[in-house]
Amino acid sequence: MKISALIPCYNEEKNVEASVLSCLNQTKKFNQIIFVNDSSTDRTPEILAKYADQITVVKTPKNTGNKSSAQEYGLQFVTGNIMITTDADTVLDKNFVSEITKSFKNRKVVAVAGSVQSIAYNWLTLCRAYDYTIGQRIHKTAQNYINYIFVMPGAASAFRTLAFKRYVTFDHDTITEDLDFTYKLHDRHLKIIYNPRAISYTQDPADLKNYINQMRRWFGGGWQNLLKHYGVVPSNPIQAFELALSYSEGLIFSVLVFLIPILNPWIGLWLLFYYFLIELIFATWAAIKERRPKIILVPFPYLILIFINAYIYLEQFVIEIILKRKNLIWFKPERIDL
Amino acid sequence: MIIVPFIGLSILIHILIIIFYSTFHMGPSNKRQQNRYLMFNKFFGSIIIIFVFSFVLISATSLIRLSVTDKHSTWGFIENSKILPVLANDLYSATIRVDRAS
Numbered sequence: 001m002k003i004s005a006l007i008p009c010y011n012e013e014k015n016v017e018a019s020v021l022s023c024l025n026q027t028k029k030f031n032q033i034i035f036v037n038d039s040s041t042d043r044t045p046e047i048l049a050k051y052a053d054q055i056t057v058v059k060t061p062k063n064t065g066n067k068s069s070a071q072e073y074g075l076q077f078v079t080g081n082i083m084i085t086t087d088a089d090t091v092l093d094k095n096f097v098s099e100i101t102k103s104f105k106n107r108k109v110v111a112v113a114g115s116v117q118s119i120a121y122n123w124l125t126l127c128r129a130y131d132y133t134i135g136q137r138i139h140k141t142a143q144n145y146i147n148y149i150f151v152m153p154g155a156a157s158a159f160r161t162l163a164f165k166r167y168v169t170f171d172h173d174t175i176t177e178d179l180d181f182t183y184k185l186h187d188r189h190l191k192i193i194y195n196p197r198a199i200s201y202t203q204d205p206a207d208l209k210n211y212i213n214q215m216r217r218w219f220g221g222g223w224q225n226l227l228k229h230y231g232v233v234p235s236n237p238i239q240a241f242e243l244a245l246s247y248s249e250g251l252i253f254s255v256l257v258f259l260i261p262i263l264n265p266w267i268g269l270w271l272l273f274y275y276f277l278i279e280l281i282f283a284t285w286a287a288i289k290e291r292r293p294k295i296i297l298v299p300f301p302y303l304i305l306i307f308i309n310a311y312i313y314l315e316q317f318v319i320e321i322i323l324k325r326k327n328l329i330w331f332k333p334e335r336i337d338l
Numbered sequence: 339m340i341i342v343p344f345i346g347l348s349i350l351i352h353i354l355i356i357i358f359y360s361t362f363h364m365g366p367s368n369k370r371q372q373n374r375y376l377m378f379n380k381f382f383g384s385i386i387i388i389f390v391f392s393f394v395l396i397s398a399t400s401l402i403r404l405s406v407t408d409k410h411s412t413w414g415f416i417e418n419s420k421i422l423p424v425l426a427n428d429l430y431s432a433t434i435r436v437d438r439a440s
Contacts, residue, residue: 134349142352144366145359193366234383235376244390245348252398253346263402266410282349 001104002031003097004080004161008070009088010038010063013047014335015203020051022091028098032056035088036074039063044088066328067154068177072170083161089203089335090155091119099198100158110163110190111181113140113149114156114198120292121206123301128204130298133286136196144194148238150246152185152192154178156200163190174228175328176221183229186239203335208308210333215312220327222247223320251317254310276303347394 005023009016016035023033033055035048039062048057060073071085082104086092096114103112115136118129143149157178159168164181167188174180185192205211226233226247234240261268279299287295319325359365405411416422 138349138352138356142355142359145355145364147366234380234387237379237383237386240383240386241390244387245351245394248391248394249346249348252394256398256401260401260405262412264405264408264411267401267405267408 001082001101002080003028003082003084003101004032004034004078005030005084005086006034006036006071006074006078007086007088008036008038008067008074009040009044009048010070010332011040011042011044012088012335013040013043015089016044017047018091019086019088020048020055022094024051024054025094026092026097027094028101030084030097031080032078034058034074034077036060036070038070038073066172068170068172071177072172075165075170078161081161082158083164084158085154086157086200087155087202090116091201092156093199093201096156096198096200099195103193103195103198104158104160106191106193108191109193110160111152111185111192112158112198113152113192113194114158114200115194115196116153116155117199117201117290118204119201121203123297124206124208124211125204126292126294127298127301127305129290129292130283130286130295133290133295134282136194137286137289140194141196143242146238147191148186148236148242149182149192149194150242151176151179152182153200155202156198157181158198173326173328174221174224175217176225179221179225180228183225183232186236187229187232189236203333205333207334212308212312214333215309216316216327219313220316220320223316224326227321250313254313254317257306257310272303275306347397 007019007023009019012019020033020035023030035055035057037045037048037057037059039060045057045059048055056077058074058077060070064070064073067087075083082100084097084100100112100114103109116132118125118132120126120129140149154177159181163185167190168181168184170177171180182192205214226243232239233243260271276299279302280296283296283298286298287293319327406413408414
């Protein structure tokens with residue numbers, strides 16, 4: 001089994017070295033590591049040049065403006081039969097390749113979703129760490145049992161290269177390409193599994209402005225993909241159930257978050273209190289599981305974030321589904337030193 | 339990636355799935371969907387979508403009804419307070435004044 005890494009990067013001088021080193025320090029070595037320099041204007045090319053004897057650096061003719069175009073450019077240089085896609089702001093755990101290799105020993109498996117963890121920085125990244133814990137230890141684990149992984153994370157995914165080239169391809173018509181890839185694989189009834197031991201550590205937005213922009217991309221991309229692939233949603237009853245539950249609950253309860261306090265402030269307060277208690281129980285569990293005691297404090301900022309998330313969810317629903325104003329502008333969060 | 343900004347029904351169902359599979363020591367399913375069942379699956383999938391959406395919608399409607407009919411509701415507060423009669427009286431007086439002036 002020959003393993004390649006495909007990592008697009010644009011102006012990643014703060015993080016790219018940590019990313020390169022994490023690829024080089026794997027217990028099971030990559031056969032090929034490709035960094036696609038998307039015409040960076042900072043010190044990224046110089047940093048990559050230091051490791052030119054150990055990695056392959058390719059440069060796009062001009063800045064493509066989004067991650068999927070840079071990935072598409074780099075794909076032509078991939079020689080491995082397994083391709084790992086990750087981001088330049090992400091550090092792979094030293095056993096990442098070894099775990100991914102184990103997952104592909106099952107010949108039916110076409111794609112593997114790894115586990116993403118948020119690098120600790122401040123209260124906002126703590127909230128994201130909590131989200132990842134719930135999303136992966138509960139949602140994705142259950143989805144793995146019922147054979148329906150909702151999304152392959154952009155920061156930690158692996159594909160059989162041939163299947164990727166044949167069935168996935170790049171359309172550049174949604175803003176969350178990882179979700180688009182996953183829908184396409186499900187459409188072909190190809191097997192995706194989740195490996196919680198293939199861990200990557202990623203950098204999440206550290207201030208509210210970047211957080212809001214990222215949520216706009218994620219929720220907006222979610223609606224774009226649902227609109228794009230709505231015809232295939234009912235073709236698999238489990239997929240129909242998962243998507244109907246996620247999107248109807250998200251939409252209806254986003255409305256309720258604003259409507260109930262207006263109709264009845266007393267019940268609104270009770271629901272908020274109930275929400276806080278439930279969050280506290282899950283946060284305690286997440287703090288123990290992740291061995292990060294501070295996660296227990298997450299329910300406090302979440303009393304505000306619930307309204308921000310609900311607002312963005314509805315806003316993106318209106319923009320993408322009702323007004324059909326497709327936003328394809330790629331958003332890149334401001335980086336902090338890893 | 340976050341798909342739902344809440345903790346609610348979805349998480350409860352996923353926890354139940356994990357408990358079910360763990361209790362009966364079942365590993366992740368190794369099955370792949372077969373194309374020959376596509377028409378049946380599409381029909382069954384559509385029924386599921388309608389059922390799930392209706393269930394969530396009915397739950398939400400019940401909560402809205404409770405919020406409106408509860409004694410602490412905003413509408414109840416407006417009705418029971420003296421604001422409405424005062425507002426109505428002011429409006430009535432203003433209308434009379436306008437009528438007389440014209």
